[in-house]
Amino acid sequence: SQLHRAKLLFERYPLIEQAYKLSRKLSAIFSNCTAKIIAFKKLALWYNEVEDSGLKVFRTVARSIETHHQSILNYFNNRSTNAAAESFNAKIKAFRAAARGVRDINFFLFRLANIYA
Structure with missing residues (x-):
């Protein structure tokens, strides 16, 4: 099963597990948050986790979110994109x-x- 394979993979490669969890947390913010203020707080917490993780790829994403956070947070007003x-x-x-x-x-x-x- 996928769960068993993921468990084996994460045991051998903890950085992959860390990257997977960060990506799922970011996805959950966009899927579950309905208010702009709550999303802002959760994105800030996610940003702190990225900084603590040391993963360069996620730092790039986090910097992009930090640079464009006002536009990104507008998504949570009526959940529409361009x-x-x-x-x-x-x-x-x-x-x-x-x-x-x-x-x-x-x-x-x-x-x-x-x-x-």
């Missing part, structure tokens, strides 16, 4: 790559609006 905008931006980039060399910008924008409108 995933739709990012997806649309990727579609535009793919369309632009497929239409390389287009000289008529107005026609390019017209086609883009017709396809994705």
Whole structure:
């Protein structure tokens, strides 16, 4: 079973267990917190755990969260993300790559609006 395999893996590689627990705690914050204030406190505690762990990969994540914490905490207001905008931006980039060399910008924008409108 997965539980047995995880137990064996964590016994032999305690850093993997530590990284797994940190990732699950961060996931739990985003899954379970409904209030911005509570999420802020839990993210601060998680950040302290990352600093204590010494894992460089998680320090990078923690620094990104620290830098953008106001924007990240806005997620907890109504639990919405900018995933739709990012997806649309990727579609535009793919369309632009497929239409390389287009000289008529107005026609390019017209086609883009017709396809994705």
